[in-house]
Amino acid sequence: MNDAQLVQQVLNGNNHAFRFLVSKYQRLVTHVVGRIIQQEDELEDICQEVFIKVFKTLKRFRGDSKLSTWIATIAYNTAITHYRKLKRRGELSYSEEPNLILAEKDPGLNQKSIEKEEAKKYLMQLIESLPVNYRTVITLFHLEEFSYKEIEEITGMPEGTIKSYLSRARKLLKGKIEKVARLEQTNIFVDYV
Amino acid sequence: MYNEDRNFDTDQILKEAFTSEPEFKLSENFTDLLVEKVERRFAWAQYIREFLIYLSVILGIMLVTAVLAFVWYDAKIENWLSFFTSNAALVVGINLLVVFVLFADRVLLRYFMYRASTE
Numbered sequence: 001m002n003d004a005q006l007v008q009q010v011l012n013g014n015n016h017a018f019r020f021l022v023s024k025y026q027r028l029v030t031h032v033v034g035r036i037i038q039q040e041d042e043l044e045d046i047c048q049e050v051f052i053k054v055f056k057t058l059k060r061f062r063g064d065s066k067l068s069t070w071i072a073t074i075a076y077n078t079a080i081t082h083y084r085k086l087k088r089r090g091e092l093s094y095s096e097e098p099n100l101i102l103a104e105k106d107p108g109l110n111q112k113s114i115e116k117e118e119a120k121k122y123l124m125q126l127i128e129s130l131p132v133n134y135r136t137v138i139t140l141f142h143l144e145e146f147s148y149k150e151i152e153e154i155t156g157m158p159e160g161t162i163k164s165y166l167s168r169a170r171k172l173l174k175g176k177i178e179k180v181a182r183l184e185q186t187n188i189f190v191d192y193v
Numbered sequence: 194m195y196n197e198d199r200n201f202d203t204d205q206i207l208k209e210a211f212t213s214e215p216e217f218k219l220s221e222n223f224t225d226l227l228v229e230k231v232e233r234r235f236a237w238a239q240y241i242r243e244f245l246i247y248l249s250v251i252l253g254i255m256l257v258t259a260v261l262a263f264v265w266y267d268a269k270i271e272n273w274l275s276f277f278t279s280n281a282a283l284v285v286g287i288n289l290l291v292v293f294v295l296f297a298d299r300v301l302l303r304y305f306m307y308r309a310s311t312e
Contacts, residue, residue, distance in 0.1 A: 123206065
């Protein structure tokens with residue numbers, strides 16, 4: 001079933017079609033909302049709100065863009081509104097730069113793969129500590145594989161800004177991971193306090 | 194860039210981190226809860242819409258009747274106004290009762306029955 005057929009089925013009141021739509025785009029919405037809000041307790045409610053908005057406004061979807069882009073736009077706008085509200089109320093916690101955490105040793109993994117896993121974990125924590133615009137474009141570009149044009153449509157940011165955020169985030173993270181690598185020459189299993 | 198000290202390629206690990214799933218998770222029954230919520234809202238909106246349609250039809254019939262009374266039966270507006278003002282409580286009461294019965298029949302009862310059937 002393509003997107004146009006799916007939309008038509010949902011508009012006809014087919015509950016199974018709506019259920020299918022939710023399952024199909026749940027991952028996208030969770031990633032976009034989660035990366036912006038970063039609060040587990042708010043995530044579910046905001047994702048619900050996104051899909052209710054999708055359901056209510058689906059008749060306005062004309063198919064000019066992909067359904068995923070359209071849903072991502074709703075998710076982004078909803079999440080960013082909540083983010084601003086939480087920020088105004090001072091309910092957002094900003095994490096400090098993460099420390100390397102000692103991983104549980106898995107006998108099946110060799111030293112190289114443990115190091116890689118640790119570095120990846122560390123990077124993922126660093127991604128979460130980036131400013132919201134950086135996190136959003138990283139998620140949309142790398143994780144959801146949207147094009148610059150689509151990200152522009154979703155976020156309203158100009159293409160140049162998107163490219164700049166991506167490049168700066170990459171440079172920043174690369175710099176940090178290389179700094180850690182320089183600091184820790186022989187053993188990665190050290191807590192940096 | 195390949196980092197000899199770390200035994201891994203930073204570009205590669207960066208790419209992997211960017212494309213790795215974040216740890217945000219929704220509950221197992223997220224879709225069920227959402228669909229149920231949407232169905233309820235949809236049902237509620239549908240019942241309200243039907244109630245408004247019924248109400249409009251009743252008001253339309255009353256309006257047509259009033260127009261006919263003026264055109265064919267030479268009804269006087271002053272007589273009607275004096276009737277309404279002298280029996281204001283009764284007129285308002287009957288109207289409210291009719292609207293409530295219609296609302297209860299078309300919206301409340303149907304909604305509660307729908308909820309009972311889904312729970």
